[in-house]
Amino acid sequence: MTSSEDLARRVRDVSRLTGEFVLRSGRTATEYFDKYQFEADPELLDQLAERMAVLIPEGTEVLAGLEMGGIAVVTALARHAKLPTAFVRKQAKQYGTSRLSEGAEVAGRRVLVVEDVVTSGGQVVISTGELRKLGAHVDHALCVIDRQEGGAAALAADGITLRALLTREDLS
Numbered sequence: 001m002t003s004s005e006d007l008a009r010r011v012r013d014v015s016r017l018t019g020e021f022v023l024r025s026g027r028t029a030t031e032y033f034d035k036y037q038f039e040a041d042p043e044l045l046d047q048l049a050e051r052m053a054v055l056i057p058e059g060t061e062v063l064a065g066l067e068m069g070g071i072a073v074v075t076a077l078a079r080h081a082k083l084p085t086a087f088v089r090k091q092a093k094q095y096g097t098s099r100l101s102e103g104a105e106v107a108g109r110r111v112l113v114v115e116d117v118v119t120s121g122g123q124v125v126i127s128t129g130e131l132r133k134l135g136a137h138v139d140h141a142l143c144v145i146d147r148q149e150g151g152a153a154a155l156a157a158d159g160i161t162l163r164a165l166l167t168r169e170d171l172s
């Protein structure tokens with residue numbers, strides 16, 4: 001099995017970019033992890049998912065991946081966890097089923113929010129709020145990379161405990 005250090009190195013090698021980046025939160029950064037690079041490599045994504053599966057809190061009934069990068073992660077994770085999966089849009093679909101959360105039913109179930117990268121925690125807080133409005137019980141989120149920029153604290157303030165496979169420190 002690949003060591004944790006080797007896995008972190010592979011993620012860093014394929015996804016770490018330097019330059020000037022505007023982030024989702026509006027912050028600027030000189031370092032950016034292009035998650036689509038590790039998500040586009042099926043072997044690497046599967047190894048990440050295998051490691052993340054052991055971090056799933058006991059009692060989780062549904063895995064909910066966030067659009068867009070979180071969808072690939074949650075799909076890979078579900079293959080290891082054998083749990084039903086929901087795919088959470090940023091905006092409800094404007095036609096057809098009009099759903100914000102597609103796939104597995106979240107109402108009344110213990111839902112784990114699955115994300116690729118957490119920076120400020122803003123997107124997880126927004127999507128968790130929407131899942132809770134749909135009746136989901138959310139108290140944990142799991143991500144591939146925690147950039148360690150206040151996301152865990154922002155989530156904690158909203159009653160969400162963040163678990164991360166890798167931190168920015170692991171990738172430096």
Ligand SMILES: O=P(O)(O)OC[C@H]1O[C@H](OP(=O)(O)OP(=O)(O)O)[C@H](O)[C@@H]1O
Pocket residue numbers: 024025066067068069070115116117118119120121122123124151
């Ligand atoms: O913790 P935050 O400050 O909210 O930032 C992290 C969010 O930003 C990125 O998403 P992005 O907007 O790039 O969306 P995408 O997955 O649709 O590409 C990332 O996938 C998280 O959703």
Ligand SMILES: O=C(O)c1cc(=O)[nH]c(=O)[nH]1
Pocket residue numbers: 022023024025031032033034035117118119120147
């Ligand atoms: O905060 C973000 O928007 C963000 C940071 C990062 O490193 N990677 C990413 O995809 N989004």
